[in-house]
Amino acid sequence: MSGPLVREGYSGTGPGSITPDGCAVELYRRLSVGTEPDVIAAAVPAGSSILELGCGVGRMTRPLLARGFEVTAVDESAQMLEHVRGARTVRSPIESLELGHETFDVVLLASFLVHAGEHRVRDGILRTCRRYVKDGGVVLLQREGADYRTDLPRERVDPAGYTVRIVSADPVGDGVDSVHAEYIFDDARWTQTFRSRELTKEQFEGHLEAAGLTVDRYLTDDGVWVRAVPG
Numbered sequence: 001m002s003g004p005l006v007r008e009g010y011s012g013t014g015p016g017s018i019t020p021d022g023c024a025v026e027l028y029r030r031l032s033v034g035t036e037p038d039v040i041a042a043a044v045p046a047g048s049s050i051l052e053l054g055c056g057v058g059r060m061t062r063p064l065l066a067r068g069f070e071v072t073a074v075d076e077s078a079q080m081l082e083h084v085r086g087a088r089t090v091r092s093p094i095e096s097l098e099l100g101h102e103t104f105d106v107v108l109l110a111s112f113l114v115h116a117g118e119h120r121v122r123d124g125i126l127r128t129c130r131r132y133v134k135d136g137g138v139v140l141l142q143r144e145g146a147d148y149r150t151d152l153p154r155e156r157v158d159p160a161g162y163t164v165r166i167v168s169a170d171p172v173g174d175g176v177d178s179v180h181a182e183y184i185f186d187d188a189r190w191t192q193t194f195r196s197r198e199l200t201k202e203q204f205e206g207h208l209e210a211a212g213l214t215v216d217r218y219l220t221d222d223g224v225w226v227r228a229v230p231g
């Protein structure tokens, strides 16, 4: 990757390095992992090869490796990737990922990255998902739940003791919101501001279809985790 990458409308504050999309490396080193690895493990064959897009410090990579998956972990942030252990790492924007003819049983796009503010970025990300999934393989995506933007401010106290607060989502035009989030620990505080495009179920499915992917199943009752297949 050449030159510093700037993502307009994305920023973060707090101790340590901040990625181009406003995430704090030290924050992600502290965040707990929830039920996501179980949802993933239940939706794909044991021992699958997984291409994890936007892996961060490997918060999900670690439990996936522990469950016996073989993970290739991709992120555009070198500072995030240097904390990933036990997986092959690739530093690249997802939308321009170049792995030749390699394909994977599973492509994983978590962390609501499908809601990217720019159409160009989202379409590029979905093209990457399609390109690197094997015939007969699956793409797993995490999308926003129904009340993610209406029920604000909203906060959750994690069992580990920290608070995650989604403070606001303000329209900035063309269906995109500027979302502001805070993460409060006893000894530190981080914020992230990022661009996010709300997608109805129909819009979400339409963008997948345009990339050559079809929703196969909604994996969770809240519609947040989705399995798609090529075709």
Ligand SMILES: C[S@@+](CC[C@H](N)C(=O)[O-])C[C@H]1O[C@@H](n2cnc3c(N)ncnc32)[C@H](O)[C@@H]1O
Pocket: 019, 020, 021, 023, 028, 053, 054, 055, 056, 057, 058, 059, 060, 074, 075, 076, 077, 080, 092, 093, 094, 095, 110, 111, 113, 121
């Ligand atoms: C919200 S963090 C989540 C990390 C990880 N998925 C987790 O749940 O802990 C998003 C990560 O995706 C990376 N990222 C965001 N957009 C990206 C893009 N278009 N290409 C590559 N990496 C991206 C950021 O650098 C960051 O590490």
